[in-house]
Amino acid sequence: MQYVSTRGTAMGPYQDVIVEGLAADGGLAVPESLPQIGDRLEELRALTYPELAATVIGLFATDVPPTELARIAHESYNTEKFRSADIVPLKQINGGMTLVGLSEGPTLAFKDLAMQFLGGALDYVLTQRGEVLNIVGATSGDTGSAAEYAIRGRDTLSAIILSPQGRMSDFQRAQMYSLLDDNIHNVAVEGNFDDCQHLVKLVSQDLDFKRKHHIGAVNSINFGRISAQITYYVWAWLRATDAVSATDRAGFEVSFAVPSGNFGNILSGHYARSMGVPIRRLVLATNENNVLHEFFSTGIYRPRSAEQTPATSSPSMDVSKASNLERFVYEVVGRDPERTAALWRELDETGTFDLSSELARFSEEYGIVSGTSTHAHRIHTMRATFEDAGVVIDPHTADGVYVAAFFVEPAVPMLVLETALPEKFAATVTEALGEAPVVSAEHQALLALPQRTTDIANDEAALRAFIEANAKH
Template identity: 40%
Template sequence: MYYISTRGNVGQIGFIDAFLMGLADDGGLLVPGDIPIISEAVLKSWENLSFQELMLEIFSYYTNGEIPEEDLKAMVYASYGRFRAPEVTPVRRLKDGLHLLELFHGPTFAFKDIALQLMGELYSYVAQKQNRKIHILGATSGDTGASAIEGVKGKEGIKICILHPHQKVSKVQELQMTTVQEDNVLNLSVHGNFDDCQRIIKELFADIDYKTSRHLAAINSINFVRILAQTVYYFYAYFQVRKGAEYRTVDFSVPTGNFGDIFAGYLAKRMGLPVGKLILATNENNILERFVKEGVYRPGTFQSTYSPSMDIQVASNFERYLYYVLDEDAQAVASLMNQFKHEGGITIGEETLRRVQRDFAAHGVEGEECLATIRKYKDETGYLLDPHSACGVAAAERCEGASDICVSLATAHPAKFDEAIRLCGIEQEFPEQIAKLFDRPQRQTIVDGTKEAIVEELNRFYA
């Protein structure tokens, strides 16, 4: 297995080099040279594996043997040792034909923990084995930052800086990042929105001299290892809902803003998992819904919503999907991304759109529908959905699937978004780990949303 860029100007590189490169040096995204195809016989042999065992099996197709088996096993079991559910990602039946994949049992109560706890272990491993500095730089719409910080705080040889949009994340999300007091952590609260933070991050990673001199490493979903780790729970969920039954397709409904989580599902499907429709749930920032329905990818006007982790207009993982739907034509991808950069949008042809619609359905869940879904399921089932998970469930209800079962991804614990829960007239009890955050001092630096202001802070921190 080797890795290449979606834009075609990065030679074949190995797993660890791909992990460390993050964003490809030509500005594209790294993808496997060939996606491994898992046979039905192998799938059946995986049916009863634990989450950790399944992750080791899937990673074995991608790591090239660059990490000794026992070392990778130790990292995997360390990563999920602090999860509150022994299954790591349990599946709950919500009603006939609809299940929830609970992804919020990690230390920061969000799905980002699944990948980022492992990536923290892996960064620490590489730093020690190669005796190198690793300076992690990332942007967050709320959950990535806390998970990434939790994964590497206090670890020798690693510093982490996270940018988040000032006053545009939930209070709990902010506290999870800014109450961490370790000296290897810097939080920059940036005037602007998440797209501004993400754009600056990409510009810094595209500056190869700066990236190299500052030992930058990526924690966002531009890093393929994060996508790969998230692919595991699609397999795990499938085995839970089809265990002992005929191998038929399962639909997945995925709340998404950056296209990373749903691309992990697409990767699982390409690997041979019997996935029917991938239902893309967005909010008012619905650029991805419009792409699936009309073939037009063009940012609109940014809106703050009840589901702030999806308040994203420019989806950084979209380019990976574009690469595959264009038959792995790197030149075509590079041309379209250049067009997007200069013209602010792209449009695909009718045949390509039909291919998109064979894989995806989409629904933009606006504010009142999101809150109504929270109220409905609390009243009818007693289950409390967070606003992002509610978008996933609402989209599952509204979109026509291809299977008799849909698994909707529950991406965060409702305690992280109490602002929306209270608007539903619901009072919830916070888990102890979250309740304690409100008594801790915060540490963050508020900066202008300019590249120059952020570079000044980075140079001081990474010196």
């Protein structure tokens, strides 16, 4: 399988794409065509999660030997790293919904499912090539820790992760800033997540600087993460239909509700649906930073400034410039790289673009609907979920549950993708339930560990200087 940029440049096979990250023309890597899996679903039902991951990702990573994919998958998804033997367990909650447990990994967030695999895959490629890679990424809370836990201690990789000063929970900061490994570098930027993401994009687009310092990316612009995330949509459909009779399984539809910030998670669901997984609806849930909801309800994409992006109680979704939206728009405009590039030039020049003429297709052809919630909705939903089902959910998952309720249909299971475990957001859980979530002794000790970070201004020159001083060569 070969890849191209959403703006037209050929990018080569999977191994090249995961090392390169952002395309040289500023676009994002997409496969030349999506593999189809709909007629193979039944033969996948008996596979374990690592076996399924190796199979699904193998459709995209055709240049990686199957034996290596199987090895990386089993090293990524096992009970030493994940708390559930299923890796991704499903659990019934209130309102006829099912929670898809994506937060059983080492950093208690769904990002582990992509990052553990990507860390292993990059290590394999770099070892084969005798190269190193410095991962420069931005995080709103969970991507950074998941990346660092997947990279720490690897000789081929180092991480330079930008996070917004004062915008993460205490637990999120402790997970990242307490890592003192020589190949882990935390940089706290004076600004919000979008500012961090913009700085990363600026240095990544300078090809000479990028090559000189061996810079790559593992945030959701890296297609390796997208390919790994497709696996849990397939897994969740298989598990949700285990009890359905064999004669009724073919084409049996489910819907997914997805708390969304940077659009990578729900994009993976869009790809799974396009590959033939019977998904009726993809329900996009946003918080008060509802740029994506505005786009999917009006067709107008209008990112907001840092000043217009408030800090909320679901901070990992405090995003107003969704990087992965470009991959979806590329599909909407008929995989036309020239029109895609023109839209992003228009966005740079005017701050907006208009696809309202395509609006009906968002729900009719692609099955995507959307909604938004507030802090009050999150608190109410967390409380109701606990009272009705005895399940404590985090505030991001609460955004998903709240919005999903508007789109539940008879005989169509609604699967809500869990974002993180509640102990990562103790203050909000305490407000909702009147008591703090149970925190293990291990995680209580984490909060007390010494932390190391470097503060910088929202300034490209400052980031370049840090990379020059700390990059692995």
